[in-house]
Amino acid sequence: TQLLEQSPQFLSIQEGENLTVYCNSSSVFSSLQWYRQEPGEGPVLLVTVVTGGEVKKLKRLTFQFGDARKDSSLHITAAQPGDTGLYLCAVPHRSSARQLTFGSGTQLTVLP
């Protein structure tokens, strides 16, 4: 089984704080995606990174793909209650790029 580890599993912070969550593996990936899932809804794509060392920004969210393309981080600046949700990373399945393999996610709660 392709192992994709996300940490921390749970994170609860106050509004205005900064945070970083991680997605790690021992495998090399051609690309990596981040999704956010709100309660009662399906995941929504935030970003796709494809180049080692790549950094992408989406408002207060900064995504980085590791130089070796084995890991990724998501940094949120000045978190807001609207950032609350389950953050999932996903990579192409090792045996078939037709499938995405998802990590188990980081559940983020931002308290007002």
Place this chain on the structure above:
Amino acid sequence: NAGVTQTPKFQVLKTGQSMTLQCAQDMNHNSMYWYRQDPGMGLRLIYYSASEGTTDKGEVPNGYNVSRLNKREFSLRLESAAPSQTSVYFCASSPVQGQNYGYTFGSGTRLTVV
């Protein structure tokens, strides 16, 4: 609104009953997928359809069947439900198969088998 529509949103079944989960997308996407989501285990692929007329097994296909009825619709059938199939089921679609194309997900079907 364009997107992926799943029905029903909630369902309770007795062990041994059958049911079909419906999924339709109106984005003209070629590829469609069925995932299940369980606490602590993330999303696991059940079946997928690369294009109309084709279906393939994913990571956890046992106990399920699928039908790609046309380009828009992809259904998931449980022939004889078991408590282990209690889960939240998500349908997704993408324009083409390939790792750089994001998936669009439906809002899910919460299934309880008692």
